[in-house]
Amino acid sequence: PQTSTDSLTQLPNRHYFTVQLRRTIAQKTPFYLIYVDVKGFKHINNLHGYKAGDEILGAVAARLTKAVGELGFVARIASNEFALILNIKNKAVANDNALIFAEALQSTLRQPYDTSLVQGLTLDVCIGLVRYPEHAMSADELMRNCDLALYYAKYRLDNAICAFSDELKRHSEERYKLEESLRRAIENGELEVYLQPIIDLKANRVAKCEALARWQHADGEFISPEVFIPVAEQTGLIIPFGNWLIDEVCKILQRFKQQAVDVRVAINVSARQVSDQDTIDYIISSIESYQVNPKQLSVELTESVLVHSYESVSALLVKLRQLGVIVSIDDFGTGFSSLSYLKHLSIDELKVDKSFIQDVGIKNNEDSAIVLAILGLAKSLNLQVIAEGVETADQHQFLIDNNCDCAQGFLYSKPMTVSDFSTWYKDYTSQS
Incomplete structure (x- = not known):
């Protein structure tokens, strides 16, 4: 048959x-x-x-x-x-x-x-x-x-x-030019790291900051990460880009050590990087080269990466945990995945997506209920929670009232250059 x-x-x-x-x-x-x-x-x-x-x-x-x-x-x-x-x-x-x-x-x-x-x-x-x-x-x-x-x-x-369509072809040609420009930008060091602080709500101190790539094109135009990051992910440029970011963050941590700036710095790791066997080796090499304390480094992965690359993620997280690197799940709540990974994977923090923070505190609000549920879940699993996208005093107060650990958003600061962050950090610390 x-x-x-x-x-x-x-x-x-x-x-x-x-x-x-x-x-x-x-x-x-x-x-x-x-x-x-x-x-x-x-x-x-x-x-x-x-x-x-x-x-x-x-x-x-x-x-x-x-x-x-x-x-x-x-x-x-x-x-x-x-x-x-x-x-x-x-x-x-x-x-x-x-x-x-x-x-x-x-x-x-x-x-x-x-x-x-x-x-x-x-x-x-x-x-x-x-x-x-x-x-x-x-x-x-x-x-x-x-x-x-x-x-x-x-x-x-x-x-x-x-x-x-012809329009699709034109769009593709423009995208190819962007890809080649991004390749040169990575090779020639045209990208820059900006930092956005993350506040410890209980101690009112700067707990860590997130490293965000910014790109000013040779013609002076700023290219949004929402434009160039997808191009990097879809073309394989995410590997050299990711290595550049790892290197830059380790340099920043080395500089912070000399300046007595005591914060962790978080980097985002993509699905392509997780699947690349050389990623962990590159992290280890950079940590050793710049004599960085691994506990000062934090790695953020989205839920979608966990779903589609579970085995690769599991192996990577075990090695990161052995090094002492902190692991966070970014945009938590948007991945529509099984929560079983929280029990089985080496995770330290959950970052609640900003879409759930926008309307917290409003009476009978579903987002408030979701955030409270995440806080309860995290507490039972001994995980820290970081709320993303905090922009108002009411959101800030809601998070404090409900024992959220940390928060990140424009209420505290927009992303800034590394030198500006150092100045901002010292001012914030002296006022706390």
Whole structure:
């Protein structure tokens, strides 16, 4: 009997797909090229095993083949990526309704999967599409443009479906220029560390500060971290950027030691860094090079990193704890993940996301209830709590009244240069 993996092994590979694409172009008949990517498949392999993963991919292949029918061509072009060629005469995609077809296809592929090894598994998929001849005339250009559309579907769009357009291409070219500028900025030391203080509410002192990267472009324009950090994460530049930040923070801690500025400094660590085996070695090397007390260094990870890189995170946190580095979970409450990691991972602090702090203290307010629940949970687990985004005296007082440990926000100070922070710290300490 045929198994689900048969549907996978019977699909043409990337080489045969490219041959078929060129044959289709030679017919000079309009068609759509569609790429389908199964998201997070590495996690599925790690959780269920490679045999189960192949069965699931086989089931995906079967659904794709059925959806395309006789009016198209399906191939497997990467481990968890598929390509479809759809004749424009197909009623499902005629009259520029390819997006409707893609939405239906996405819905079909998101239905639960039952195989011999896994039951009830659901997948998420991203889809990119391009039309011949409007968007490209050659196979290579069609594939490049479809790759671009899929990239935006994976990283930039909420609905995970993207059709290629000239505007998308222009945006991509601008993004490429930004990527190259960021690469040079990292290499040439054009980035700068700013520090935002975190206040110990019980002792009314500066407990620590968060290191935040700022970038003034060569033309004088300030580039927002909300712009350049995602570019770094999506291109792999997050590794050299992360190493630069680790180095700079260790330099700052060395300077603080000489200036008698007694605060911890926190750095954010991304999912890419967590998965990179060299990250912990680089942290250790920087600590040793600048003779930094590891207890003065704090590492912040978001909940999403914990969910998608649990095994890597677990190994990293154990090593950080052995060094004496403090570990915080940033944006706590926004990750929609199981709280079981709080019990099993080496964590010291929870940073409550600013979205929950904005309206605390208002009568019958749900955010107040959430913050109180987090405070109770943290106390039972012997974890410290830092409230982010504190901007008003009422928020400050609510946190004090409910025994929150620390707070961070514009009420105390905006991020500032390292030299300004040193001056601010001494003024604040003398007034406390």
